[in-house]
Amino acid sequence: MESPHGTATGESFELADDEAIDPDDYETVERRVLVIGAGAAGARTAIELVEQGVAPEDLLVVGKRGHGDAHTTWARGGVNGALGTHDPEDDWTVHAADTLNEGHHVNDPxxxxxxxxxxxxxxxxxDEWGMAFSRTDEGEIDQRYFGAQSFRRTAFAGDHTGESMLDTLVERAQDLEIPYRENLFVSDLVTDGDRVLGATAVDTDTGEFVGVDAEVVVLAAGGYTSLYRRHSSRDDENTGDGPALAYRAGADLLDMEFVQFHPTGMAGNRYGEEWDGRLVTEAVRGEGGRLYNSEGERFMERYSPDQMELDARDVVARAIAQEIEEGRGTESGGVYLDISHREREFIEERLPRMSERFADLGVDMAEEPVEVAPTAHYGMGGVVVDEVGETSVDDLYAIGETMAGVHGANRLGGNSLAETIAFGEVTGQAVAERLGDGVERPADGAFHERAGSQFADLATLSGRDGAHDPEALLDELRESLWTHAGILRDGEGLSEALDELASIRERAADLAVGDRTDRSFEFALDLGFALTVAEAVVRGALEREESRGAHVRTEFPETDPEWRRSVVIGPDSVGAMRVDTAPVGTPSEAVQEALDAGYELDYHQLE
Structure with a gap:
């Protein structure tokens, strides 16, 4: 069997052919459904499966970190839904119109x-499950403005919405007795070429191999923005696991060139390297925060006089980048974000985590501004899936930031958490129905035959005495993407990035790796995922010769109507990356009416 880590499709290293490891030498877990990823998307899928009648003991949710420690907790500002708490004229069609407009109409309607x-x-x-939403004086779920929203549509729990949501979902899952395993790093999916059979994994606490034999696998493993030098994720999250696993299994990727750079990441030169790029939630601007350059100018008046700081994220991020590039940034390489015109009580109530964080760093948000600059925040691209989240590989599903289609060229703030629970429900219902109809399974022994070969590869990876440090190569990859495939791109730089990725891939064939409980082993696996996903990002960006949303080609500065289509990346017959394009659909009549109505936020309603 060809190594799943071979270089042909962009993974980082190729290992020697060893005999397959015997099933007696690894733990085997049998489940009907394996959910990979324990954030909001994975938790909501598992909850829905049980509510649809699937027995909890037929499920397993796995996470590569501790229970409840998923990247969902870092989504702070809010979650969208047209409740109409403050603006009763809002409805789901206007929400859809805002999403399509923000996505520059390459979303899947x-x-x-x-x-x-x-x-x-x-x-x-x-709310019924106990989530601690912030409330209006009348006791309704409160909603705030977010960038590019026509109405106040973003429900929130202070500025810790993701944390509160995940706590609620985890508690619900525990009430339903849904099994969960933590610190289990999924290294590959097991397939028979047409359908998924399960997954191979390593217990990072013990170093033991674990094979999960499953009828259905749901990938809810996050996105890929920590592959950039400056990003809002933790370094061990959003490393491209989900898209890379699906691609290796034979699924296609879509819109990978669309990477959202959030306007307001913390300035590391001001607050310390460990804080560099850490998100300053859009809620600060949603509650009235203002952006100033080093000359004291409220510069968004030049770029977006109507929507100001609450214009689309790509617009605000490029404005900040331009201010810094033209010499009007701070000494720390950022700009100022100031909400000190609000009352202290208001700031501490609406933005408790932000005010506490900066207070710990010696900054009083009620008295002075904070320093921010753009940071890689969200991958709009991901795995190609159908209307219920299934990939082209039978019985393999992908949801949340792992999937593509909802966000198009730029994500509407507040839609990431919305997507996780909406498709968690949809996919959970679809998988429950699939299980009820019966899932075709291969002959006995097929899972172990393939899993044993994959474990042999992993065994040869650990303890290698090579010349190159996998963490250092990851950092080099991050620098290359930030430099050549960041906020501004051009063909020459993207071509350089491909050359640099090829060089990293060549050196990654000779890694220095500790045992399976050592972080270097994880870094080596991360590097394999990263090289696949980074190449897909760069090839997609080279293919798209226009500027649209978060993708800006400086030599093609205009949006081209002929490019209202998606870029598809898939493995070809010889294992290299295939680049195609695909048309996008058209909105329903109801959503088209909302688009034609031209709803739009007027920032000055806040003043």
Whole structure:
């Protein structure tokens, strides 16, 4: 069997052919459904499966970190749903229109409608399950403005919405007795070429191999923005696991060139390297925060006089980058974000985590501004899936930031958490129905035959005495993407990035790796995922010869109507990356009416 880590499709290293490891030498877990990823998307899928009648003991949710320690907790500002708490004229069609406009109309309209239709009921469901939403004086779920939203649509729990949501979902899952394993790093999917059979994994606490034999696998493993030098994720999250696992299994990727750079990441030169790029939630601007350059100018008046700081994220991020590039940035390489015109009590109530964080760093947000600069924050691209989240590989599903389609060229703030629970519900219902109809399974022994070969590869990786440090190569990859495939791109730089990735891949064939409990072993696996995903990002960006949303080609500065289509990346017959394009759909009549109505935020309603 060809090594799943071979270099042909962009993975980092190729290992010697060893005899397959015997099933007696690894733990085997049999489940009907394996959910990879324990954030909001994975948790909501598992909950839905049980509510649809699947027995909890037939499920397993795995996470590569501790229980409840998923990247969902870092989504702070809010979650969208057209409740109409403050603006009763809002509805799901306007939410869909805002999402399509923000995505520059390369979203999948059907997936957009799936999310926007479901969200009001799903927010109320979370409320019933005990989520600590912030409230209006009348006791309703409160909602705030977010960038590019026509109405106040973003429900929130202070500035810790993701944390509160995940706590609620984890508690619900525990009430339903859904099994979970933590610190289990999934290294590969097991397939028979047409369908998924399960996954191979390593217990990072013990170093033991674990094979999960499953009828259905759901990938909810996050995105890929920590592959950039400056990013809002933890370094061990959003490393491209989900898209890379699906691609290796034979699924296609879509829209990988669209990477969102959030306008307001912390300035590391001001607050310390460990804080560099850490997100300053959009809620600060949603509650009235203002951006100033080093000359004291409220510079968004030049770039977006109507929507100001609450214009689309790509617009605000490029404005900040331009101010810094033209010499009007701070000494720390950022700009100022100031909400000190608000009352202290208001700031501490609406932005408790932000005010506490900066207070610990010696900054009083009620008295002075904070320093921010753009940071890689969200991958709009991901795995190609159908209307219920299934990939082209039978019985393999992908949801949350691992999937593509909802966000198009730029994500509407507040839609990431919305997507996780909306498609968690949709996919959970679809998988439950699939299980009820019966899942075709291969002959006995097929899982172990393939899993044993994959474990042999992993065994040869650990303890290698090579010349190159996998963490150092990861850092080099991050620098290359930030430099050549960041906020501004051009063909020459993207071509340089491909050359640099090829060089990293060549050196990654000779890694120095500790045992399976050592972080270097994880870094080596991360590097394999990263090289696949980084190449897909760069090839997609080279293919798209226009500027649209978060993708800006400086030599093609205009949006080209002929490019209103998606870039598809897939493995070809010889294992190299295939680059194609695919058309996008059209909105429903109801959503088109909302688009034609031209709803738009006027920032000055806040003043």
């Amino acid at each position: 059907d997936k957009v409608e799936t999310v926007t239709k479901r969200m009001p009921a799903l927010l109320r469901e979370l």
